[in-house]
Amino acid sequence: MRAAILEGPGAIRIAEVSRPEPGEDEVRIRVEGCGVCASNLEPWAGQEWMTYPGEAGGLGHEAWGRIDAVGPGVVGLEPGDRVAAYSFRAFAEYDIAAAAMTIRLPPQLDGQPFPGEPLGCAFNIFRRSDIRPGQTVAIIGIGFLGAVLTRLASDAGARVIAISRRQESLDLARHYGAAETIPMHDHYAIIDQVKQLTGEAMCERVIECVGKQWPLDLAGELVAFGGRLMVAGYHQDGPRQVSMQMWNWKGIDIINAHERDPAVQMQGLREAVEAVASGSFDPTPLYTHRYTLDQLGEALEATRDKPQGFVKALVTFA
Template sequence: MMHAAVLVAPRRFELREAPLPQPGAGEVRVRLEGCGVCASNVEPWEGQPWSTYPSEPGGMGHEGWGVVDALGEGVGDVALGERVTMLSGHSFAPYDVAAVEQLVRLPAALDRRAFPGEPLACAMNIFRRSAIEPGQTVAIVGIGFLGAVLTKLASDAGARVIAISRRPESLALATRYGAAETIAMDDHWAIIERVKQLTGEALCARVIEAVGKQWPLDLASAIIGFGGRLIVAGYHQDGPRQVNMQDWNWKGIDVINAHERDPRVNRRGLEEAVEAVASGRIDLAPLLTHHYPLGDLDAAIAATRDKPHGFVKAVIDLG
């Protein structure tokens, strides 16, 4: 048995005894060292009209990494004791299972380092779908963990990045990760005018919306240029959205929903993420800012919502 986090009511996790998960055919069990907290955890934690309780043990945790400690039938290319990052869904617990095709080994360069692989894989997949080219002006609306990584990837690709976010410390983080310009996200029309000034009225060839709310989506639509590409990276899960279809039609833009559901694509993103961090292209240290034990999961998700000073991403320490 193990003690896993179970959501028992809105904004209330409890540690409850649950059976140790057993790997099935083609699966491995991982003794988790940690799991990142995702912004997508906030709304289910607060409660949604369709929510039911209690949740599955460990549920909502999908950014785990750790050490392989059991092999299912037919698994021959992964060894016990290997350190891995993985794509799974019950990692707010000491153990989780994953299909062998959905995990990637962590090289020696990442020994003893936290590695929430799933959000990094998302960033890699979003970047690929963005089709960013050298010399383009790229606006990123929302600088948290995802926005910061995308700022680094886009600037490394030769783009001129305009970072737009609410908090001054987020804009400073964007500058650290390569943004050429930063704009405070406070006044809709002032932001549009500033982007026009920076682009000679042309607006942006690419805009990545990385917040998941209505206003940032509206703002992203307003600052995309003619024939540009709007990439929706924010996770919109709190209700329907409206878009200015007249503006989209007039500008002739492409709109990309960058959320991938193909397991092969997600595995590719995970492999790219491991390589990028192991090689030093992406520095995770400034992004993993707040650490909590599993028993303080409520506090970790509340911090993800409220963003106290210096906050970028919360990590649940399990190892």
């Protein structure tokens, strides 16, 4: 099979490698496509603790496709089933996933891309946010994740204040139900504007979706006394500093919204499948750029540089 190998910083090689075989309780998926995640960018740029080359297909973890083989012990899944899965080498024509981490996609999703991992992640973050009707929720960073959360929070009856760098991101937030939008340019101007919008009360819930120091600092400023700050951004480029004095004074809850419990991961994925299949959530506007496997480097560049109209890149094989 063909697979992408991260040879070094900024260097992707497409190679012919052996097709993997499913072991016990595993399935093999012929990959139709895989989303490109912002978490791919640091390894691709070259973190000092990285070792190269990486595994074949190794950056890809947002796959969907059809099962073409099952290992011993697999029950409830069979060749031909169209699925999404938590797998970890999906920038390749085939990948292996645990059967327990694989979900069959219903007929309503036939022909549609379904990067299950980020969709499931968004639904898990939403559940842990404990958003209630009438609350004010600030969402910092409106990319794929922030846009999904904007819709979920708005549908839950919250008033969403979307904060992001690009005007087109703020327009996207409006599309998904944001009541207010604020350009993310001036730290203190944002704080002042949120004070005005909330009558000085600030936000019962703040979800930080960027993964950088400044947005995390801003999130702490925007959360209300006794509120909840959700760290949904993936902070993988080094240590962070936080104002514990402010966090203590406000008495806020801090939630690291990255799930590692497989049962919880699958709960979010099931909820995402149900929402998209039922039509209650439409992710189609978020899939803005498509690439072939040979163009994976270009897809990573677009994820980093965010050209006009960019939200999410998909690498597709069909």
